[in-house]
Amino acid sequence: MTEPLNTGLLLFLPYRALEARVFAGLAAAGFDDLTPAQARVFQRVAPGGSRTTALAEQAGITKQSAGFLVDQLERAGYVERVPDPADGRARLVRVAERGARSVEVSRGIVAEVEAEWEAHLGARRMAQLRRLLADLREITDPWR
Amino acid sequence: MTEPLNTGLLLFLPYRALEARVFAGLAAAGFDDLTPAQARVFQRVAPGGSRTTALAEQAGITKQSAGFLVDQLERAGYVERVPDPADGRARLVRVAERGARSVEVSRGIVAEVEAEWEAHLGARRMAQLRRLLADLREITDPWR
DNA sequence: ACGAGATGGTAAGAGACTCTGACGAGATTG
């Protein structure tokens, strides 16, 4: 892992840069109580709601940790839990009102950063990058 | 951050896949005492040695946390600390013997994964991807 | 139907990781 520049580090650097920008922007917009760990779970809540177990798998943590973080997100008003009509054991985690507002803000920041990247790379190469990453996802993302 | 596929998530997925492979391989090779946090610091130790403060900056953590992790890495034999001849306050963190062996192993695993990616994308597009990421690094990596 | 096993979720406790604030020792600048 110590050679000049392996592909992993090359992937990680822009990811972290983007994440940092989103956090700074959210904090500036009043969403300053969101921690990185909470955000990584919140980010994966599907439009129709997600089960805690599904969130845990996709975030790469145990369901206990996911439950812990969802508790905090619920207390802070980012998500709400409703019973899952399809399964009496399960509850669906859904984006709540405050969460939806934070999504709006972060969406704007992501668009801003992506615009900067596009300005640096050029529109054609930016599209190329996205296409390459999407292709790579086929063999690196266990969830589709 | 909740839309179907922002570029950040696209970057993160292959990164995590690679990291997971390296960890599994290291553990299988007997380096099973290395934690993710330790590895993220260890990964950034420069060939000639690095100062704790520099490692902290590059890993995006405080110098206290970095010192804590270097302590563990030292105890486990991955790194050693030597006085910095250029600065009496500082000590240089260098890769130790066991650390060097782990680097060899992880280098092999990274090469293996990159070969799989190349097989999936094709040699030309893999090179394209690396070039694009290297370009992106210019505006997302504060350290060069 | 009904029992066995799988699955969604929670609880308790411990350990790992990180932060803020404060500090000493050495370097740098004027």
Add this chain to the structure above:
DNA sequence: CAATCTCGTCAGAGTCTCTTACCATCTCGT
């Protein structure tokens, strides 16, 4: 030489994650 900066450490607290264990509910085979 004095003021200031930088490297690193210590102390304490908070956050995040894990393992182990458990209950409730669903699913499947008989």
